[in-house]
Amino acid sequence: MDLLNALVALANFVLIPALAYGSQLALGALGVTLIYAVLRFSNFAHGDTMAIGTMVTILATWALQSLGVSLGPLPTALLAIPFGIAGAAVLLLLTDRVVYRFYRAQKAKPVILVIVSMGVMFIYNGMTRFIIGPDDQSFADGERFLISARDFKAWSGLDEGLALKSTQAITVVTAIIVVAIVFWFLTHTRTGKSMRAYSDNEDLALLSGISPETVVRVTWIIVAALAVVAGTLYGLDKSYKPFTYFQLLLPIFASAIVGGIGSPVGAIAGGFVIAFSEVLFTYAWKKVLGYLLPETLQPDGLVQLLSTDYKFAVSFVILIIVLLFRPTGLFRGKSV
Amino acid sequence: MRTLALFALVAALILGTGVLQSWNSALIILNMGLVSAIMALGVNLQWGLAGLFNVGVMGFVALGGLAVVLTSTAPVPQAWTAGGARIIAALILGAASITLGAVAWRTLHRGRRGLAVAVIAVLGFVAFRWVLDPAVEAVEAVNPAATGYLGGLGLPVLLAWPVGGLLAAGVAWVIGKTALGLRSDYLAIATLGIAEIVIAVLKNEDWLARGVKNVIGLPRPLPYEIDLQGSPVFAGRADALGLDVTTASTLYVKLGYSVLFSAVLIAVLVLAQLALTSPWGRMMRAIRDNEEAAEAMGKDVTARHLQVFILGSVLCGIAGAMMTTLDGQLTPSSYQPLRYTFLIWVMVILGGSGNNLGAVLGGFLVWFLWVQVEPIGQWVMQIATSGMAAESALRVHLLESVQHMRLLTMGIILLVVLRFAPRGLLPEK
C-alpha cells in the first residue's frame, strides 16, 4: 500500500494532462461558443483561424528571437501573442466585411453561414500553408518544465515521477482567467450585454439603439484574441502543425456543445468533460492499483476498461449521455 | 427554368470534361456525382424536410461500405471455426444486456433504476468482453496479412446496396430512439459522435472487416476491364466503334455503373418528390416549422422524426454501399468527416435545402468542383505566376505551394456561388 506513489502516478498520467488538454479545448471552445452566441452560427473556420493566428505569432516570435528578445524562463511566444492577435483580428474583420456581412444583411439562415464558414475555412487553410507550409514548426523556448519527472523523483524519493510543464501551467491558468473575464464581460459590461441582446433579438437590439456593426466587430476581435491565445498555448505545449488545428475542431465543438452553447463557463466544463473522459476511461489502472493493493491482490491484467483505440468513441459516448440527461448542455446553453 | 438551366450547366461541365480532358474522367465524375446526389437527397430529406441536423452522414456511408464487405466477400472458413460462433454469441449477449438495461430503465422505480442499470451495464460489458475477446484474438490470428476476419456471405454484390440501407436503418433506429429528443446543434454533435463511434468500430474491430488493414478487391457487379480486353467479341465491337480496346473497356465499365447508379437515383428522386408534394410532405414541413404546434395539431412528431431520420440514413447507407462497390475496396481510415459529412452538407446547402432537385444538383456540382479544383487551382496559379521573373523567390514559392490551391479554390468558388445564390442555387420555393 503506497498511497503517495499511487496519487503521483494518477496525477502525472491522468490529472495533469487532462487538465491541460481540457483547458486547451476550453480556450478553443470559448471562441466557438462566442461566435455561436452572438453571430448564431457554428464557425468551421475557427480551427484554421487558430492556425493562421498562431502562424502570425510564430513569425513574430522568430523575429523577436532573431532580435535577441527573450522572456527568460517563459516562452518568447507570449510576447508575440499581441502581434498574432492583431493579425488575426485584421483578418477576421476583413473576412467579415467581405463575406459574412452580406449574409447578415440578407438575414440568411444560420446553416448558410455554417457552409460559408467552411468556404472561409478552406481559404484560411490554403493561406496558412502558402505562408508557413504544412510542416511542424517549433517555436517554443524558455524552460520546458516547471518540474520534470526526473527532478521530482530525485526530490521526493518516490518511485513515480511527476512532471509539470510550464506550458501546462500557463494554459490552465490562462483558461480560467480568460473564461472568468469573458463571463464577466458578457454579463456585466454594457458592450457585453449589448452582444447578448443582439444575439437574442437582432431587430429589437436595433430598436434599443445598439449598433449591430459595433457588436459584430467587437465579437470578432475577442474571437481573434481567444483563437490566438488558444492556438499559441496549444502550439507551445504540443506542436504547431496546421493540419492538427483543423483536427482540433471536432473536440472543440464537442466541448462547446456539451458545456452548453453560448455559455463561457460551459466551455471550460465541456473541455474538461471531453478531456477527462478520453483519459479516464481508457486509463490502465494497473499501476495505480499496484501501489494501492497488497501483494496478493495485485491485478494480472491491465485493469483497463476500454482500449485506447476507443478514446474518441468513449468521449462521445459520455457526451451523448450527458446530453440525454441535460439536453442543452451542462450549463443550460442556448436551446435555439 | 432556372432548374433546367442549372442542370444543363452541370451536364455541360461534365460533357466539357469529356471533351477537354477525357470521357473516362467525365464518367468517373458523373458516377461519384450520382452517388453524392443520393447522399445529398438523404440529408435533404432529414434537414430540408424535417429540420433534423444530422452530421453523422459519414457513419451511415461507412455502414453501407461495411455492408458490401459483409454481403459480398467470400467467407473465411478457418476464421469461422476459430471463433465465429463465439463472436456471434458475444454479440447476442451484448444486445441482450442492452435490452435488459433499457427495460430496467423503463420499468423500475425512479430511485433505484440508475443503480440497477449501471450494474447491468457493467456486468453485461464484462461478460461481453469475456466472451468476445478470445474469439476475436483467434479470428484475427488467421493469416492477418490477407484475412484475419470472418469474411462475408459471398452473395452478389448488388444485394449489398439494400443491405447497406438496412444496416443504416438499424443504426438510425437506435440513434433515433435515444438522441432524436435533442435539438439542433445538440443533435448534431450527438450524430457526429455516433458516426465517429461507427468509424472507430470499423477501424478497430479487425474481425469484422479487417479494420485499418482494409479489404481490397471487392467483387463487382460488372465485368473486369481486363476480361473485356481479353474478349474477342468485345474487341470486335470496340473496333467497330473506332475505339481502342482499353478505352472502350474502361468506358464500358464506367457506363455500366452510371446506368446502375442512375436507376437508383431516379427511383429515389421520384419517391422523394412524390413524398414531398403529398400531405406527408406538408406534415413534415409543418413539423419543421413549429414542432409544438404540429404536436398540438395531432401529429406524432417523435414518430415522424424517427421515420424521416431512418429514411434519410437509409439513403446514405445505400449510397455508401454503392460507393464502396465503385471503389472496389473498404478503407475505414478514409472516412473523414470533412469529406463524407460536411462536403455532403455543402452539396445540400449549395443546391438549395428543402428542394430535392437542388440537392441532386448540389451533389453533382460540388463533386465536380471537388475533383476539378485541383487543375483549376494549378491553372490559376500558372496564370498568376506567368508574369513573374522565372527565378523570383515568390514565383518559386507559389509554384511549390500550388497543391494548396486546391482547397483554396474550393473555398473561393463556394463563397462566390453562395454570394450570388445565398439561399442555394435552387431554393425551396
Add this chain to the structure above:
Amino acid sequence: MTGGYDDRGNRDVSIANPAGGSAAHPVPAGGRAQPAPGGPFLIGEAMTGGYGRGADILHACTIAVERGEIAVIVGPNGAGKSTAMKAMFGMLDLRAGTVRLDGEDITAISPQARVREGMGFVPQTQNIFASMTVEENLEMGAFVRRDDFRDTMAQVYDLFPVLKEKRRQPAGELSGGQRQQVAVGRALMTRPKVLLLDEPTAGVSPIVMDELFDRIVEVARTGLPVLMVEQNARQALEIADKAYVLVQGANAHTGTGRALLHDPQVRRSFLGG
C-alpha cells in the same frame, strides 16, 4: 423542453430564423438627418412601402403626432398599422414619403440612430430579449443613455410591480402579459422624446391595462408625444387627442379620439359595435 412560452416550437435557429424570418430590411446605417423645420413633432408623411421586394403595404399613409399629444391608430387586422409604425422607426425602407422628427428629416437614418435621436418603440411581436433577465431587458432599453437610470428603473418597477419580483428571471420564462409589461418598460427606460407603442395592452389584465393607460396619459401630459396602435380601441380612443383609422395601408378616417369614438360607422366597422 423550455415550455410553452417559446415563440418557436422548433427551437432550431438554423431553420426558423429567430428574428421571425421577417423580410423587413431596416434603413442601413450611414444616412444623415436633414433639417426640415416646421410641422408636427413626429410625422410620417405620405409613406409608401412594403416588405423586401413585395408589393406595397402602405399607400401614401400619413401619421403625425404633436408634442404632449396621444395619437392612436386603429384599423382591421392587416391594415398596415404595424407596418406604418415600423416605417416611422426605419425598420422598413420606404419607397416614397418622408419621416420627420422635431424639424429634421430622418427618412434616411438607421433605426439605431433614431433611438439616439430620442425615439422609443415597442413592437407588436418579438418585443423582448427572451434569454436575458427582466432587469437586463430594462437596461437594454437604457442602452443609449449615459446618465444614471436607476430612478427610471424604479419607476418602471413601480408601474409593474411583478417585474421587480421577477427581475432576475429570463424574460422568456414570463407569462404573456408579463412579457408585454417588460416590453413597455423597456421602451420607457429609453427616456424617449417620442414613444411609439404597437398594441401595448395586448394580453395584459384589466387592472394592469388601466394603470398602463393612466401612465400613458401621465407621460403625455409631461410633453412626451405618444403614438400607439390599439385594438382595445374604445379605451384608447377615450384618451386619444388624435386618431387615425387605417384601412389597407391608407388613411380612412382621421379626427380626435372622441369624434371617431362616436362616429357610428367607425364604431361598427372597427370598434366592435
Add this chain to the structure above:
Amino acid sequence: EDARIGVILGFTGPIESLTPGMAASAELALSEVNDSGAFLTGITLVPERADSTCIDAAAATAAAERLVTTDGVLAIMGADCSGVTGAVLSNVAVPNGVPMISPSATSPALSGAEDNGLFFRTAPSDARQGEVLAQILIERDIGSVAVTYTNNDYGKGFADSFEAAYAELGGEITLTSPHEDGKGDYSAEIGALASAGGDVLVVLGYSDQGGKGMIQAALDTGAFDTFAMGDGMYSDALLADLGGDIDGSFGSVPWAEGEGAEAFSALASKAGFTAESSYTRESYDAAALIALAMMKGAEASSAAVAANVLDVANAPGEPILPGELGKALKIIAEGGEIDYVGATDVELGDSGEAAGSYRYYEITDGAFSTVSFK
C-alpha cells in the same frame, strides 16, 4: 515529344509534410534522365503531379483517372499511402494498363492485390521490417516492450508482423496501443502504456504526426525514455525537435548500405533539398525505374514499363547508382544489361516488390548513427 509520368502523392492531408521531398526526388530522377540526353530520341519525360490526399480514395481515383485519361501519363510514380494506392491500382491502373511504382505504400496486404503485373514498389512490405525490428530488440537484450502504432494499414500491418516476430523470439509485449494521427492529445495512450510498463516503447508511426506526439508525451511525463522506431519515424525534423532527449533510442529504416544512399544525398543537396526524410530515396528509385524500363523497351509506353521494370531493377547487369542514370541509358542503348541499385539497393522480387535492406541506427549526441545494416 513529351512522355508524361504521373506523380501521385498526398500533397494535402496527413502526410503533406513528407510529400514535397518525395515529389522532388522523383522529379530529380526524371530531369536527370532528360538532362543526360541519352534517353529515347526526341522524348522528354514530364512529371505530372496530382494529389492523392493520402486518405480519400475517391478523390485519389479521380485524380489518377484524370492523369491517365486526360494527360495520358504512361506510368505512375505513386501513390503514397497504402489505402489510396490500392484504390488507384484497381480502379485506374489495372483497367487502363498503366503501371504504378509506389515508393511508400508498405502495407503487406498489397502483396496480394490483383495487379495484372502492373504494380511495383520500391519500399519493402512491412511484414519484413517487423522481423528486423524484433531482431534488433533481442540483440539489445530487451525482453519487454510496449508498442504503439499509427492506426492505419501501415501501422497495423507493421505492428502485427512485429508482434509475431518478437513473440517468436521470446519477447514480451505489455500492451499494443494504436494512436490516431493529427490528433491533439496523446495523454490517454501514454497513460495506458506507462501503466503497462516495458523497457522501451516501440513507436511505429510517422515522425511528423502521432508518432512524434507519442514520444513527446512519453518524454514529458517520464513514462519512457528510450524508443524503438519504425521507418516512418526517421527524419531530421524529429531530431531537430527532440534532439538530445532521445539519445539512446534506435530504430530501423529501409536503407541501402553505403554508396547508393550517399550518392543520392549528394544529388539531393545539390538540387537544393534534403534527402534525409522518409521515402525520398524510394521515390527517386521509383521514377528512375520507370525511365529505365522505357529505355529498355525502346519506346515510351506503358507496356514497355510494365514489361521491363523487373529486368532493369535486378541482376544481372552493370550496377547503377543515383546520378548514373545517363550511364545506364547509354548501356541499355548499346544493348547491355543493367542492375539498378539506386538509393535503396533496389532488388524487386517476382511480385514486383522490393526485398529491401534496413539500416539499424541509434541516436547518439542528437544525430543518427548507423549500427549495422540488415
Add this chain to the structure above:
Amino acid sequence: MIRVENLHRHFGGFRAVDGATLSIEKGTVTGLIGPNGAGKSTLFNVVSGALPPTSGRIVMDGEDITGLPPHALFHKGLLRTFQIAHEFSSMTCRENLMMVPGHQSGETLWNAWFGRGRIAQEEAVLLKKADEVLDFLTISHLKDERAGNLSGGQKKLLELGRTMMVDARIVFLDEVGAGVNRTLLMTIADTILRLNRERGYTFCVIEHDMDFIGRICDPVIVMAQGKKLAEGTIDDIKANGAVIEAYLGAGLRTREASA
C-alpha cells in the same frame, strides 16, 4: 368533461400552478380569467400535454389523460391554440389549415407513393374547407401568402382557424382575442357560440377582454397565483371583491359607468 384535480406545475422553486382544482362542464363555454402570471397558460399547457405536471391529475370524460402527449389528446378531440401565435411560418395560410385534420391517408408514405388518386380526392375536400375557414376569418386574400408574413392579428386568426378545421370535442383558446380587431372578435364570439350550440363543442377560453368574456362565457373561473380564486357567472365574478382587487381593478366600474 374535463376535471383538473389538485394540479401542480412548478418551475424550479416557483409554483406557476399551485394545486388548482376545477372542472369544465360538457357543453359550456367556460371562461378562464386571472391576473397576468396567474398560471392560466401553464394550466392549458399541462392539460393539453405540452408540459408534464409536477403532480395532480387530469380527467377527461372519466378517463385519466394526465401526461398523454398532445398529439394523442388531439385525436381524443382536445384542441388548443397558443397565446403567442404558433403558425407554420414557411407554409401558406391554406397549407396551415389543410395540415390540421388527423388521419389523412396521404400522411403515410405508402399512400404518398402509391395512393395518389385517393389523396387527390381528400385534398379537394380539405381545400374547400380551408377556403371556407379563411373566408370566415376575412383573410382569404392571403391564402397563398406565407403565414410568417401575416400581421400579428392575422396570425391569431389563423391560429383560431385551425381549430375550425376538425370536429373537436373541447377547444382551449388562449387569448385568441389579443390583437384581434374588436369587430372581428365579436363575429368570432358569435361563431364560438354557434359551434357550441350547434355542434356541441365545449370551449375553455382565456381572455382579458371582459366584453368578450361577458358575451360568451358561462361559467367564468378566476385563477390567481396558481389556484382557483372564484367561479360563477360573469355577473357574480364582476361583483366579487377579491376578483376586483386582484384582477379587474376599480377602473372597470368607472369605465362601465361612463360607457
